[in-house]
Amino acid sequence: MTLKSKICGVSTLEVLDYLINHPFAPELIGFIVNYPKSNRYIEPSKLKNLLNTDKKKSKFVAVLVEPKPNQGILEEIKEFPFDYYQIYNCTYNEVKLIKTIYGKKIISAITVENKNDVNKYKDFISFSDIILFDSKGYEKSLSYDHNLLNQVPNNINKMIAGDIQFDDNIDKFKNICNYIDISGGIETSGLKDISKIDIFLNNIKRVNDEN
Secondary structure, three states, rough: OOOEEOOOOOOOOOHHHHHHHHHOOEEEEEEOOOOOOOEEEEHHHHHHHHHOOOOOOOOOEEEOOOOOOOOOHHOOOOOOOOOEEEEEEEOOOHHHHHHHHHEEEEEEEEEEOOOHHHHHHHHOOOOOOOEEEEOOHHHHHHOOOOOHHHOOOOOEEEEEEOOOOOOHHHHHHOOOEEEEOOHHHHEEEEEOOOHHHHHHHHHHHHHHHHO
């Protein structure tokens, strides 16, 4: 399958411009919208200004932890130019309602430690555009056995995250997922590192060219 990329936790115009204009621009660019524990969090007023740009070929993703329909952060950002809502820690009924109300594509995030966690995707698949299999660590970039995704059918649009590094051998992912989601692995001292981003995006291109 063709590998696609998501660069997450973007919070500066410099990095956003670099991504959008990269010759192998990521398909998805993520922004931490309502999780202040993350050093990648960006408050709504600053986020609105940051998103006021031509996204070109990339799509924008709002990363949301426990958002509530018809209130709070979802009402604040409903006019922002997001293409996807990536949702953590909501029930399938809540996620389904959010999709109905706001009309966004949905990335349902499943946090994984073991095989039983992976199987939770079945509750969300009917209304999710992408299923993200992430680690339990959120902003801490913990790891899990990505090979657990081998049990998920290939007709499921799968994204993986969790302790993936900019210079990893990403060939190993090309048969188990559609998207690679990376954030901490392209940072230096907690900040996005353009040189690491470039290596990662070029590696994605290389793997796809070799297929």
